[in-house]
Amino acid sequence: MAMETIARKDHAKAMENEVKQIQKQLRPGRPEPPIWWSYTSVRRYLHAQKLCVWSYFLELSWVHWVVFHTQFLLLSILQVGPVPQHVSFIMDGNRRYAKSLNKPTKSGHEAGAWTLLKMLSMCKTLGVKIVSAYAFSIENFNRPREEVDLLTSLLAEKLDEVGRRALDRKSELFGVRLRVVGERSMISKELNDRITRVERMTDGGDSMTLYVCFPYTSRNEIYHAVYDTAESCKYHGQAAEDVDVRSFTKSMFLGDNSNRCDLLIRTSGHTRLSDYMLWQVHENGVIEFTNTLWPDFGFIEFFVMLLRWSFFACLQRRELANVSLRSQAFHLFKNNLFPFKRKPVSYEDLPEAPQAVSVVLKS
Numbered sequence: 001m002a003m004e005t006i007a008r009k010d011h012a013k014a015m016e017n018e019v020k021q022i023q024k025q026l027r028p029g030r031p032e033p034p035i036w037w038s039y040t041s042v043r044r045y046l047h048a049q050k051l052c053v054w055s056y057f058l059e060l061s062w063v064h065w066v067v068f069h070t071q072f073l074l075l076s077i078l079q080v081g082p083v084p085q086h087v088s089f090i091m092d093g094n095r096r097y098a099k100s101l102n103k104p105t106k107s108g109h110e111a112g113a114w115t116l117l118k119m120l121s122m123c124k125t126l127g128v129k130i131v132s133a134y135a136f137s138i139e140n141f142n143r144p145r146e147e148v149d150l151l152t153s154l155l156a157e158k159l160d161e162v163g164r165r166a167l168d169r170k171s172e173l174f175g176v177r178l179r180v181v182g183e184r185s186m187i188s189k190e191l192n193d194r195i196t197r198v199e200r201m202t203d204g205g206d207s208m209t210l211y212v213c214f215p216y217t218s219r220n221e222i223y224h225a226v227y228d229t230a231e232s233c234k235y236h237g238q239a240a241e242d243v244d245v246r247s248f249t250k251s252m253f254l255g256d257n258s259n260r261c262d263l264l265i266r267t268s269g270h271t272r273l274s275d276y277m278l279w280q281v282h283e284n285g286v287i288e289f290t291n292t293l294w295p296d297f298g299f300i301e302f303f304v305m306l307l308r309w310s311f312f313a314c315l316q317r318r319e320l321a322n323v324s325l326r327s328q329a330f331h332l333f334k335n336n337l338f339p340f341k342r343k344p345v346s347y348e349d350l351p352e353a354p355q356a357v358s359v360v361l362k363s
């Protein structure tokens, strides 16, 4: 037992040293290429329509500059309204994308990984605090061996890249904290160690958390939460009544962030959840489906979804505050057109505060 503890401590120490070394190597600015909020799908459309000249025009650096700043401006406008706290993606359609271009499956998954980086960069600019992505479901282990190996090695590679960018001050992803959640007992020890290393590297990130679900299914997560809760009750001698939704939610893979998925997006035309985020999408959460294949999913479509979400969040909040659109418009006009000063009310004139207040949400 003692030997085992010593060995575990040695292993943890060795990993910590390795992380420090990587951080040291990364610090003296070896910048990654910028993640342009590129317009791949627009360019692909132009190529398909044989409008290649326009496509080359989009490649010009000053056009890039204009597009980048327009996108930045639009996101800044969006920030005026409510912004989703947690955005989640079901990244579907990578293989169909590769097939449509007569390319190997690998290039589809690589393009998909790049799209995820683009979405991360956009979400971070917007101020989204949590992003999660379905990178691999437990059922995906039934795919051909070569594809499973390809996906696992791509994931390891891309996680390193996210880690590097998260530590690079010049990168759009600086300050991102990375977590890989799911049935990690199903992946090899080497990959688990590599993931843990990147997780530790990005531990200090406080601008956004990225949860990569790998290998994951919601039912498996719920099973683990039930199991852990039962075990904890047994250990602490608690009764079933002591378990509430809040503590149960906390014991899920996403911990404190398990109950807050505001916007879930699934690409490629399938309108099902495929056992993903069943617990996390809360009562006011919105699910968006689009026919676009994941690697083609770009700024415009994402922006429209965010705008729609923001609009409905505004309506919901107004409904909760019990203020009608008409009365809001009336007050807006009244206050702006006839800005009469109200008579000041002295503190003594106010009625006495009630002894107790009960707040009930109107159904």
Ligand SMILES: CC(C)=CCC/C(C)=C/CC/C(C)=C/COP(=O)(O)OP(=O)(O)O
Pocket: 091, 092, 093, 094, 095, 096, 097, 109, 112, 113, 116, 133, 134, 135, 136, 137, 140, 151, 154, 155, 158, 159, 162, 212, 268
């Ligand atoms: C940084 C990081 C975490 C990268 C993740 C890499 C990545 C994009 C993984 C997605 C893998 C996947 C199973 C996609 C589903 O498309 P599909 O293969 O089911 O395509 P299809 O619907 O066309 O068959």
